[in-house]
Amino acid sequence: MTALPELHRQLDEMRPALLRFALLQLRNHTHAEDVVQETLLAVLEKPDNFSGKSSLRTYVIGILKFKIIDLLRLSGREIQLTDSEDSEQSEADLIDSLFRADGHTHQDANAWGSPHGTLEQKDFFRTLEICLEKLPAQTGRVFMMREWLELSTEEICKELDITTSNLWVLLYRARLRLRECLDLNWFGNLAK
Template structure:
């Protein structure tokens, strides 16, 4: 099993304590698999936990059981895995590139608006307008999923950027990028589906 490989790499630590830690491996793996859907991630989290435990056995006070202590370490490793996958999702996916390209297409090469944004007039009048409301709801539904999630947390649930970052384990910069995209996508969609239509 993979725990043995780790233990054999640290021969001087193959103490009774290290063996006791190894004996908890199966339990920890089950625990990790419940929290992480991805089996490879669960194994990684357990391996990291076992390594950290063997290296840091001196910090184990014996006040709690060994299992409790190991589970405490594992929880942190699981959170690290979740963060890592959220980050990978944020940067890896083709959606992200497509979204970035759609935003770039709104601007000319020199960074200025390609078209002339319309004067939407009196906000109160627009808000009372049923066509505006219908277009707004349609445009919200069309937002890419990740931007929509961040935008909803920010604008509908009134969460701060800090709270959103914590919840989704993303950086503030990442959060602002997604909110910026969401707002630009929404205004573009409203220009096309509401304002242009209302002029015809």
């Protein structure tokens, strides 16, 4: 078990990252602050629960994810987000801009190389977070529910009261936007 003052210090260090993750999912500062606070309290109230089998960071992020899922279930529709019609239009425009009228791409996709080297770099994840922040609110939330909270498509549809085909469209748009953003801000820079 980590000594309490040391645990406090490590949690303090982790706090900004936890807040960023909560904000990426909840898109609301107050809710994000609340779940991070609850997470840190849960760890501090029962420090013996951390067995050391995983890293402290993995353990704390696991608790944060449960807290976020609890909040989403509790307040579900209350904190639902909607993207404006302008945003809807710009999403459709984005997809159209990538393809010619015959359905083929304007520009060939670049090879991003082996994931191994990329996923070892802290700066890559900072770039990914920035790209996630740029997603329209509803699109970003749905993508984070699927890929960060690792909820099933059925669970997400139930929580947000949307159809599966609507969900697939939102996830597709999110992935296209993230691909464009990473290609421009990470892989494009590496090629220079």
